[in-house]
Amino acid sequence: MRLANIDGRLAIKGPGGFVDAEAASQGRFGPDAQTALTEWAAFSSWAQEFLASPEAATAPRLDIGAGTVWGPPVPRPAQIFAVGLNYRDHIAESGLDVPAEPAVFTKFVTSLTGHESAVHLPEGAVDWEAELVVVIGGHCHRATRETAWSYVAGLTVGQDLSERRLQLAGPAPQFSLGKSYPGFAPTGPELVSTDEFADPDDLELGCRLEDGEVLQKSRTSAMVFDVPELITRLSAVCPLLPGDLIFTGTPAGVGGARTPQKFLAPGDTLVTWIEGIGTLRTPMLAP
Ligand code: ZN
Numbered sequence: 001m002r003l004a005n006i007d008g009r010l011a012i013k014g015p016g017g018f019v020d021a022e023a024a025s026q027g028r029f030g031p032d033a034q035t036a037l038t039e040w041a042a043f044s045s046w047a048q049e050f051l052a053s054p055e056a057a058t059a060p061r062l063d064i065g066a067g068t069v070w071g072p073p074v075p076r077p078a079q080i081f082a083v084g085l086n087y088r089d090h091i092a093e094s095g096l097d098v099p100a101e102p103a104v105f106t107k108f109v110t111s112l113t114g115h116e117s118a119v120h121l122p123e124g125a126v127d128w129e130a131e132l133v134v135v136i137g138g139h140c141h142r143a144t145r146e147t148a149w150s151y152v153a154g155l156t157v158g159q160d161l162s163e164r165r166l167q168l169a170g171p172a173p174q175f176s177l178g179k180s181y182p183g184f185a186p187t188g189p190e191l192v193s194t195d196e197f198a199d200p201d202d203l204e205l206g207c208r209l210e211d212g213e214v215l216q217k218s219r220t221s222a223m224v225f226d227v228p229e230l231i232t233r234l235s236a237v238c239p240l241l242p243g244d245l246i247f248t249g250t251p252a253g254v255g256g257a258r259t260p261q262k263f264l265a266p267g268d269t270l271v272t273w274i275e276g277i278g279t280l281r282t283p284m285l286a287p
Contacts, residue, residue, distance in 0.1 A: 001047050001193040003154075005033035005071035005114060006062055012047055013190065017061030024050055024059050034076050036191075037243035040137035040153045044193060070115035073156050073191035074135055079244045080107045080185065081234055082131075082160055084175060086223050086249025093257035102225045102233055105175035107160065107185045107247065115189035118283045122181050124163040125263045126284075129250035130207035130216045130272045133158035133187050134227055140240040148228035151240065154193040155200065157280040159186050159207070159272050160247050164256045164263075186272075186282045187245070196276065201226055203275045205251070210269035210281070218251030220274075225249075 002013035003021075010030035011018040022030030029035050029043050036043045050056055084103035085091045091098055113119075119126075137153025160179055167178030179185075194200050206217035220226075225233065230246055255262040264270065266286040273279045 001044065001051065001154075001196065003033070003036055003073055003191045004189055005073050005075055006064070007069050008071060009033070010036055011062055012050070014051060014056045014059065014061075018064065019056070019059045020062060024055065032075070033071060033073060034243060037074055037135070037137060037153060040242055044153075070117070070189045072112050072114045072187045073189075074187070074243045074245060075112075077109060077112070077243045077245045078241045079238065080109060080112070080247070081244070082107050082179065082247035083225065083230060083249045086225055087218060087251040088222065088224060089218070089252035090250055090254065090257075091224070093252045093254070098224055102230060104234065105179070108176065108180040111180040111182060111185040113183045113186045115186070115280050116283070117183060117186055118285045119161065119181075119183035119186075120285050120287055121264060121266060122163055122287060124165045125256065125261070127162045127164055127255045127263055128207055128215060128270055128272075129160035129162055129254060130205050131158045131160050131247045131250050132203065132205055132220050132274055134231070134246040134248060135191055136240045136244040136246070137242055139242065140231065140235045143231050143235045145228040145232055148231035149194060149200070151231060151235075152194050152227070153242075154191045155197070155274070155277055156187050156191045157205075157272050157274045157277050158245075158247055159270060159280065159282055160250060161185070183282075185247070186280055188278075188280055190278050192277050203277070205272075205274040207270055207272040210271050215255075216251050216253035220248070222251065223249060
């Protein structure tokens with residue numbers, strides 16, 4: 001199942017396009033996209049039934065065009081977790097050792113946006129980080145590796161945009177602040193439920209500049225702490241709530257680790273993809 005937040009409304013993808021969830025469910029779900037997550041079990045069972053029904057083939061499709069506003073598939077997560085140093089090649093390019101524990105920080109919720117949402121670049125050195133984003137679908141406290149995936153509603157594409165000077169300033173680096181300017185957490189365009197993947201632990205991911213070079217390309221199977229391990233370790237401390245996001249770390253190829261260093265500039269458009277999920281487009285503008 002594929003969901004999106006289109007013009008502020010929960011939409012579900014059927015054959016030939018997106019259908020408005022509120023209309024299709026006769027008011028049971030939507031219009032707010034967050035309602036799919038707050039009642040994930042009920043929503044996903046309704047959605048599967050709907051997609052298999054004759055109504056799915058005949059329901060009106062939403063018009064998608066240049067004026068379409070793609071919101072984040074989860075518009076109001078209570079918590080956004082993010083993990084640094086989670087791919088060996090990125091740890092090596094950062095000149096650090098593989099950590100014994102995940103390096104956890106937050107991206108504050110005001111940084112969250114969707115597909116095609118422009119970022120006004122702040123002063124400094126803004127870098128890209130293509131990341132798999134896990135969306136939690138149930139209340140999850142003290143999960144085990146065996147139960148971890150059962151708490152996941154689905155996966156989406158994300159960018160952990162990072163202003164490196166602020167991120168690394170001070171005696172205790174300001175990861176959360178340097179990665180939370182407005183627009184620094186684009187996600188989407190679609191949330192894809194876990195049943196859509198043959199192996200959700202092994203997906204190609206990467207990013208490139210539009211009409212330009214590939215900047216990052218790897219596979220999620222290269223994570224140091226994989227998705228079950230992250231959920232186990234995070235939920236050992238913090239109960240995870242329906243709709244929470246986990247940015248799972250980035251592979252090698254960030255601009256700050258290059259010689260010479262390279263950062264995003266006004267006019268650039270960052271294109272981020274994950275196999276089986278989709279492609280997230282993020283234009284960069286002047287401050
Ligand atoms: Zn990151």
